[in-house]
Amino acid sequence: MATKTSATLRQLKELEGQLNSRSLRVRRNFVSIVQGSLSAGIAFWFTHTLLGHERPFFAPMAAVIILGLSSGNRIRRAFELSIGCTLGIGVGDLLIHGIGSGDWQIALAVFVSLLIASFLSTSQLLINQVAVGSILIATIIPPGTSGTYERMFDAVVGCTVGLLVMAMIPQSPLAGGRREVARVLKIAQGVLADVADALAAHDAEAIHTALVEVRGSQGAINAMLLEAKSSKENAALSPLLWASKHRVRSFVRILPAVDNVVRNTRVLARRAEVLTQDGEKVSDDQIEIINELSDAVGLLAEVYLKEAPVDEAVAIPELTRKLRYLGARCTLDVAEGGVLSAQVILAQSRSIIVDLLQVCGMSRESAAAALAPTTKTPAFPPEVVEKPESD
Template identity: 65%
Template sequence: MGKQTSRTSAYLREIDHSLHNRMLRLRRSFSSIIQASIAAGLAFWIAHSVFGHERPFFAPMSSIIILGLSSGNRLKRAVELSIGCSLGVGLGDLLILGIGSGSWQMALAIFVSLVVATFLSSSQLLINQVAIGSILIATIMPPGSAAGPERMFDAVIGCVVGIVVMALLPHSPLAGGRREVTKVLRLASSVLKDVSAALPRGDHASIYSALKQVRGSQGAINAMLEAAKSAQEDTRVSPLLWASKRRVRSFARILAPVDNVIRNTRVLARRAQVLTEDGDKVTDEQIAIIDELADITERLADVYARPGKVQEAREIPELVKRLRGLGARVGVDVATDVLSAQVILAQSRSIIVDLLQVCGMSRESAVAALVPTSHSPAFPPEVLDP
């Protein structure tokens, strides 16, 4: 009876977690849903009621395609989509009118369309739209009818409407990017915590599990970069977001250091695994440094999870102070003469520099915060006011 109750409770918790995630996803996507709905309805109305097209199905379709592009350069993609639609319909109309419709005729029309499109452009969106245009002509749109030119114009209408809606009903430019940065920083913090906990025990299995976790981080990094591209484009397109251009530029500057944090964490974890497999040890100070880095990275993730200028103004200077303190502790004497321990120290130094850059410092100032390991450092330690 007790086991059944436990299984039921676990099942209910799983359902609750699933519903929470679904509602969170819906809340984050709600503005996109509103954008797409308004753009599709408006594009259809313009094509049907203003220009008199009987079945303007591609006007709403192209507007949704434009709004659904998340990789930035949506203005360029809108032009490519319009050209691709027009070229596809034109080629399809010409070919199907000459050879008729059927299975082999469709295959030949698509082959010729793709050859021409690939020769003219490297854009996969344009190439795909050319193929789709030929398919539509060969299946549901009779060659030589007025539907062909109308569809070309409908594509232009949909693209223009999509861009206009994106400009007049913009997303919050930094919400998605900050969310992805938070995700990447939390992942780095989790791995650093696992490594610092496993090193004293020589637990290479736990480090291997952490390493597998961080090796799967590329998707989060790509999402972070894509969100930043979209934010930069939104501020160019929407007059309502022009005041946010400076904030978006500042945000874009920290993306490379955030990427470096996860990359250097991956190298540190890999070397920690080698060290524990060899049965070697690191000093207690090195473990303390890694543990401190994990905590600072977690705190920095919290800052980006809860946006607010007041919070950043209060917490970022404190994190910079802690990182400077770590920078003064990571001298060559901290590590033993074992190569893996020295590599772990080097990666710890690199992560300190990366995190200082995430906090807004230049690379030169961040490197100068480290205790020198060279007799002629490129960036000597800065003399701070007492």
Template identity: 55%
Template sequence: MAKLRIGTLERLRQVEGSLESRALRVRKRLFAIVQVAIAAGLAFWVAREVIGHPVPFFAPITVVIILGLTGGERIRKALELSLGVIVGVGLGDLLVHYLPHGPWMIPLVVAISLLVASFLSKSPLVSNQVAIGSILIATILPPGTEGGGPARMIDAFVGAAIGLITIALLPSSPLNSGRQEVSKLLGIVSSVLDDVALALDTRDADALNKAMDAVHNTQPDINNMLSAAAHGREMALLSPLLWGARRRVRSLERILPSVEYTMRNARVLARRALVLCQDGDAVSVRLINIVDELADIAAELSDVFDARTPSNEAQDIPEIVRRLQVIGARSGMDAVSEQAVLSEYVILAQARSITADLLEVSGWSRESALAALAPTSATPAYQPEQWPGISEG
């Protein structure tokens, strides 16, 4: 256990800083600004010059809203936005005609609009747009005002359509963001397991306390990964330029649950290792080596998925799989010490789960991954692999 170790907090800071350099963030931001600006100007021009609306202010507004949506499902959100605008404008015209003017008009308009929207859709976007549309009609654009009425509904359609066309014709990479988030999570897993291996070797609970502080709440990172993948799927669906990447997008989506399980299992393993160290118990050298090897493999997979780091997946993944198979074959019940306590068995169980998870991240099916583990039952659900020549020491 003499290798140079990096604590989880320090590694997490490195991962955060390395995934997107400042120059890359600036380029992405500038691309987004140019994309929105061009699309908004085009929507305004189409609504005014082609359709003939003198003040089509809602066309560029809709474009900005559509292009500002994140996390995928922008097609659905664009339709919801258009529905909300249409209902809001029509309802606003109706309410302004029949409700008494005065201090109670706006509260009544908002209440009735939200009530009607609740029957149309559960989406907050629809409810907000219905209420906003009604408020605009009741205040700034009452019936008869230039730019109000049905023209505004058409402008919303124009803006939504041009927003989606812009996404299709000026797409960002459907894979980079998702792969970066996968790389980040695997980097955190590697750091946690590295700290666990060190703590088990030295029985130093303080090292694990710092690791637990760093990964106390990784759910936002998991959510970012899932959101980035959903965005990539939508980009590959919308843009003809990216239809060739659909298979790779689907492949990335298939491994996301395994990445999430890896993170959760590493968190549980770290908690149990903390309990073991606090109790003053020890684990076998083989189990420490297994955890240490898993930390190295998670780090290598993190590098493979880092879109900015050149890697040869065709060469790296088979080597990683081979190492995981060896770990799986050595992770039987005899991997614990003779006087094993409950915590040591839990650590072994979590290490086995992480081994299977990382095999799935590497492209294996769940059944094949489980079959790579040394059996712990007389009647295993999946026939274990036979690995002659693998040392059990």
């Protein structure tokens, strides 16, 4: 009886988690849903009511398609979509009107459309839309139901309306990007914590598991970069967001450093795996540094989570002070007498500190100057760093 009750409670908890996740997804996509709905309605109303087109199928279709495209180059893609639709409709109308509709007629129409599209452009979106336009003409909307020019014009109207609605009802320019940055940083935080624990336990298998995780982070990095393109596009397209352009530019500037945090974490984990497989060890100071790096990355991830109750104006300066102090502690003595892998782990720890300081807003030169020098002639002379009060 107790087992059944426990299983039921577990299932209810899983169901609650799924419902919360789905509700969160709907909230995050709500603006996109409103944009698509309004665009389809306005495009249809404009072409049907104002222009008198009897069956303006392509207007709402093009509006929904342009809003559903991946963010980053919607203006260029809207132009390609318009050309592709109009070209496909025109070619399809001319061919199907002359040879009729059927199996071989559709094949011929698509063949000719793709030939023309491939000759005119390398854009896969344009080429696909040419084929789709021909197929629609040959099947759903055959020639004679409305003028060819009307269908071609409807596609242009749909794309234009989609972009206008996106400009007038814009999404937050940074919410999605900040969320993706936090996601990437969370990956790095977990890997650094796992590596530190595994180095202390001399567990090569655990380090390998962490290495596999960080190697699979490219999808999250790509999503982060795509959201950055979307932020720039939204801020450029919508007059309501023009005041946010400076914030967007500042956000985009830190993304290479976030990417480097993951890359350097990957190298650190790989070298830690080699070290443990060789039966070697690192100093307790090195393990402590990696643990502190994990904590710093985790705090930075919380700062970039929109929902997190963290005062960024307070958190970033405090984190910067901690990182600068940590950089001053990363001397050659930390890995003195260690094998090459230990030296590499120290070097990667230093690189991650520089990356994180850049994410916090420092220039690369100032970030590098926070590190303890490893040569008599450092390119960026070290700065005097005081120990944070919290430590």
